[in-house]
Amino acid sequence: MTTSSIKEVAHRAGVSVGTVSNVLNHPERVAESTRTRVLEAVALLGFVRNDSARSLRSGVANTVGLIVLDVANPFFTDVARGVEDACNETGSVVILCNSDDSGAKQERYLRVLQEQRVRGVLVTPARDAELPVAELRARGLAVVLLDRTDDRADLCSVAVDDVVGGRLAAEHLVAEGHREFAFVTGPLGIRQCEDRRRGMRAALRDAGLRLGTSTRDVVVPAMNARSGAEAAGRLLAAGRLPSAVFCANDLLAMGLMRELLRAGVRIPRDVAVVGYDDIEFAAASAVALTSVRQPTYRLGRTAAELLFEESEQPRSHTHRQVVFRPELVVRESTTSGGGTG
Numbered sequence: 001m002t003t004s005s006i007k008e009v010a011h012r013a014g015v016s017v018g019t020v021s022n023v024l025n026h027p028e029r030v031a032e033s034t035r036t037r038v039l040e041a042v043a044l045l046g047f048v049r050n051d052s053a054r055s056l057r058s059g060v061a062n063t064v065g066l067i068v069l070d071v072a073n074p075f076f077t078d079v080a081r082g083v084e085d086a087c088n089e090t091g092s093v094v095i096l097c098n099s100d101d102s103g104a105k106q107e108r109y110l111r112v113l114q115e116q117r118v119r120g121v122l123v124t125p126a127r128d129a130e131l132p133v134a135e136l137r138a139r140g141l142a143v144v145l146l147d148r149t150d151d152r153a154d155l156c157s158v159a160v161d162d163v164v165g166g167r168l169a170a171e172h173l174v175a176e177g178h179r180e181f182a183f184v185t186g187p188l189g190i191r192q193c194e195d196r197r198r199g200m201r202a203a204l205r206d207a208g209l210r211l212g213t214s215t216r217d218v219v220v221p222a223m224n225a226r227s228g229a230e231a232a233g234r235l236l237a238a239g240r241l242p243s244a245v246f247c248a249n250d251l252l253a254m255g256l257m258r259e260l261l262r263a264g265v266r267i268p269r270d271v272a273v274v275g276y277d278d279i280e281f282a283a284a285s286a287v288a289l290t291s292v293r294q295p296t297y298r299l300g301r302t303a304a305e306l307l308f309e310e311s312e313q314p315r316s317h318t319h320r321q322v323v324f325r326p327e328l329v330v331r332e333s334t335t336s337g338g339g340t341g
Contacts, residue, residue, distance in 0.1 A: 004045035012041040062092050064307065065113035065121040067106060068146075071098040073223070073251065074279040075296055076124075079146065082300025083122060090308060092119070103129025114139055120307040122146045122300075127189055142310035146303045148191065149321060156310060158303040158322045162192050165292040165326040166199025169246045169274045172290070172328055174207045176335060178244035178272060181215045184231040184256060185248040186223040193223075193248045196276060200246055216242070223248065228255025236263055241271050244334075250275035250282045250291055257287060257333065272334040288331035295324050 010017045015038060022029045023038040030038070041047075066083050068076040084094050095118065097109040106126045113121055120142030125131045133155060136143050145157035173181065183200060185193045201211055209215075218234055220227035228251060235241055236259075247253035253275030257267055265271055267287045275282060278293035302322055310317045 004047045006047070009038065009041045009045055009047050012045060013037045063095055063116060063118045064092050064304065065095050065097065065109070065116075065118045065123075066146075067097040067099050067109050067113075067121065067123040069099055069101045069124050069126070070223075071096065073249075074281065075249065075277045075294070078279070078296035079300035079303075082297040082302075083304045084300075086301045086304035086308070092308075099124075099126050101126050101128075103127075106131075110136070114141065119311045120144070122303050122307060124148060127187075142307045142314070144303045144307045144310070147299060149323065153321075154319050156303075156306040156319050156321070158299050158306065158324075160294045160299070160324045160326050162195035162326075163199040163202070165276060165294075166196035166201075166246070167203040168199075168326065168328040169196075169276070169292055170200040170203035171207075172330065172334065173244040173246065173272060173274060174203065174209075176244075176272060178242075179209060179214055180242040180244070182218055182235060182242040182245045183215065183248070184218045184220065184228065184245055184252050186220060186227070186252075188217075188219060190223075196246075196248050220252070223252060225251045225255030225258070228252035228257075229259040230255075232256040232259035232263075236260070236265075241265065243270075244272040244274070246274045246276075248276055250277045250279045250289060253289055253291070253333075254281065254285050257285065257289070261286060268332070268334050274334060278329050282329075283331060285333075287333045290331045290334040291329050292326050293329050294326050298324065 006017055006020050010020045015034060019030060019034065020038055023035050027035055064087055066080060070076060080096060087094050095113065099106040099109065103126045106129050118141065121136065122144050123131060124147045133143050143155065145155065147159055148157055149159045150157050183197055185197060188194050204211060204215060218231045220231050228247065231252065245256060247256060253273050257273055260267060260271060267273055273289065275289045275291040278291040282289040282291045306320060
């Protein structure tokens with residue numbers, strides 16, 4: 001199958017090749033009647049412009065790389081939607097990469113994205129690898145950290161205050177009368193897990209509780225429902241359940257609740273459960289889950305907007321570290337009354 005060339009479109013519309021290029025790239029520069037003729041010729045001939053060739057000439061493609069830790073996690077799905085919507089408004093497209101929190105996969109994707117001449121990368125860095133920011137910038141790529149903070153003032157980042165989030169969860173459980181807690185978490189080397197734990201423990205100390213006797217950590221290898229079920233099994237095997245469990249994300253909480261319910265544990269009468277993220281499924285679970293809500297869509301959209309600012313005005317761009325505040329959404333898993341807090 002052959003495709004028409006831009007010269008054929010120009011001949012058909014009775015205009016110059018430059019005019020066709022302006023209609024495709026800068027339509028505001030061309031009179032409406034001329035635009036109409038050119039677009040009719042484009043449609044009639046089935047012309048598709050060669051963006052790869054255009055990017056070779058300009059050195060930059062109209063694409064953005066997005067590297068996340070786990071595309072199966074609804075948290076990152078919502079973040080990606082915010083990125084995509086912001087990109088769509090600028091005529092850009094997103095290349096989505098799943099690192100599985102692997103430094104080796106992250107490095108490979110960064111290499112591929114550089115080869116594709118993307119205008120920039122949004123990345124949630126893997127734990128076991130340094131992000132080569134200087135190298136990426138030397139190659140003309142804008143870089144924004146997503147769901148991460150960084151001490152470097154010359155780097156944009158977008159994140160949520162997870163210490164506040166952990167505090168919100170614990171303060172709610174204390175207000176509900178709980179005095180024995182478990183924190184179910186992925187590896188504490190993950191900054192978000194450690195920050196949520198830190199916020200929880202600070203709130204419990206403020207409430208006058210002794211951390212050694214009133215709290216325990218249940219660390220699992222992954223932040224998914226299967227690991228949540230594993231944590232429930234470990235709590236059940238211990239012989240004495242805490243009255244409240246705070247989970248580092250909603251997938252852990254839903255896996256934990258499913259296993260506890262299967263064992264005959266009543267939620268929240270026997271054990272109250274709080275999750276984190278407030279993914280779409282949290283409100284629809286068997287017992288509607290109380291959760292700390294993150295503004296996931298805004299995270300992605302804001303990160304993309306910062307990337308566009310940096311890529312379009314690299315010299316005048318002011319790097320910003322945006323930190324959103326989470327909020328607690330109260331449902332049946334912690335109180336029989338439910339409602340939104």
